[in-house]
Amino acid sequence: MAVIAKFENVTKSYHINEIQIPVLKNINFEIESEDMVAFVGPSGSGKTTILNLLGCLDKPEKGNIYIEKELINNYNKNTLADLRNQKIGFIFQSFNLIPVLSAYENVEFPLLLENIKNKKQREDMVREILRKVGIEQLKDRLPTHMSGGQQQRVAIARALVKKPIIILADEPTANLDSKTAGEILDLMRHMNESLKTTFVFSTHDPKIMSFAKRLVTLEDGNIVKDERK
Ligand code: ADP
Ligand code: MG
Numbered sequence: 001m002a003v004i005a006k007f008e009n010v011t012k013s014y015h016i017n018e019i020q021i022p023v024l025k026n027i028n029f030e031i032e033s034e035d036m037v038a039f040v041g042p043s044g045s046g047k048t049t050i051l052n053l054l055g056c057l058d059k060p061e062k063g064n065i066y067i068e069k070e071l072i073n074n075y076n077k078n079t080l081a082d083l084r085n086q087k088i089g090f091i092f093q094s095f096n097l098i099p100v101l102s103a104y105e106n107v108e109f110p111l112l113l114e115n116i117k118n119k120k121q122r123e124d125m126v127r128e129i130l131r132k133v134g135i136e137q138l139k140d141r142l143p144t145h146m147s148g149g150q151q152q153r154v155a156i157a158r159a160l161v162k163k164p165i166i167i168l169a170d171e172p173t174a175n176l177d178s179k180t181a182g183e184i185l186d187l188m189r190h191m192n193e194s195l196k197t198t199f200v201f202s203t204h205d206p207k208i209m210s211f212a213k214r215l216v217t218l219e220d221g222n223i224v225k226d227e228r229k
Pocket of ligand 2: 202
């Protein structure tokens with residue numbers, strides 16, 4: 001398997017007023033393509049910080065971050081945004097759909113940002129992924145008229161529509177009941193297998209932990225366990 005992301009001695013602190021709060025302390029790991037990796041650990045252990053760094057939303061203080069073979073540390077905002085648009089999809093705990101747009105329009109949105117101007121091409125891409133995540137029949141609904149599970153399916157379709165190499169999912173089941181969470185996980189597993197998309201989760205959910213192929217445990221900004229199942 002190819003390595004599609006790598007952290008090398010990554011350190012990150014936040015600064016509040018004059019006070020430095022160390023959050024990641026010399027973190028090292030590689031993510032292999034087609035894997036399903038879950039970062040677990042108590043609240044405040046640095047899971048979201050790792051996903052933000054992987055997602056090129058933030059920069060490390062020290063150390064190197066590679067996406068595929070590219071060292072991204074010194075990229076400027078625009079280059080990082082391009083990289084993010086081309087290679088990375090995001091799924092959030094609170095779905096983060098645009099409330100005034102239908103399911104279809106939410107999924108189409110990243111294609112508009114990417115300047116895919118051909119309407120028919122966009123339509124083919126959106127319809128294909130809506131069908132794959134099982135919500136083609138809901139395409140005209142607004143998010144407020146959908147259940148949590150349906151909204152998360154739209155969010156998964158939106159994350160996948162541009163065929164990213166990696167999906168970053170920050171506590172994706174935290175706002176779902178247990179049965180729906182199970183269905184959403186089955187869907188992600190299916191997408192992992194059929195589209196070969198790599199998934200990286202942060203989670204507290206024992207279901208995701210038993211589901212992931214690899215578990216990386218964080219404690220106080222350190223990796224204390226890294227196990228493959
Ligand atoms: P987790 O996702 O595991 O709960 P986070 O990565 O969100 O942990 O946070 C790790 C630590 O960094 C926590 O102590 C949190 O309070 C702190 N932190 C996170 N984001 C910021 C920020 N933007 N400014 C200051 N401190 C932050
Ligand atoms: Mg978090």
